[in-house]
Amino acid sequence: MYYRGAKAAIIVYDITSRESFSTLKNWVKELGEHGPEDMLLAVVGNKSDLDLNRDVATEDAEKYASNIDASFCEVSAKESSLDKVEQIFCDFIRKLPSDDEGIDIEERFNLNQLQSNTDRGTCC
Numbered sequence: 001m002y003y004r005g006a007k008a009a010i011i012v013y014d015i016t017s018r019e020s021f022s023t024l025k026n027w028v029k030e031l032g033e034h035g036p037e038d039m040l041l042a043v044v045g046n047k048s049d050l051d052l053n054r055d056v057a058t059e060d061a062e063k064y065a066s067n068i069d070a071s072f073c074e075v076s077a078k079e080s081s082l083d084k085v086e087q088i089f090c091d092f093i094r095k096l097p098s099d100d101e102g103i104d105i106e107e108r109f110n111l112n113q114l115q116s117n118t119d120r121g122t123c124c
């Protein structure tokens with residue numbers, strides 16, 4: 001994992017795999033030991049469309065995210081979750097300090113201008 005100079009990290013696990021959630025915890029530990037101080041974190045459960053096969057309770061993941069002061073959401077690559085992913089990035093932008101020139105990051109990225117992929121008519 002490359003994280004030198006990173007200000008934020010999104011760590012993803014598979015909601016249908018308890019093992020992937022354990023691996024996520026190892027990545028968080030790695031970031032805590034070797035990553036930059038005060039890194040913003042987001043815990044993201046993927047495959048929310050497979051709720052019937054869920055092996056990691058939403059409440060467990062939310063509690064873990066809260067304990068490490070991370071944002072949390074569940075998404076699906078099959079179903080449109082773009083709004084949730086955009087929200088993670090918007091939260092990061094709001095929490096990041098202003099840059100060395102004193103320009104507020106939120107001013108550089110006009111958050112009101114964000115459009116979803118459905119608005120653009122493309123997937124990328």
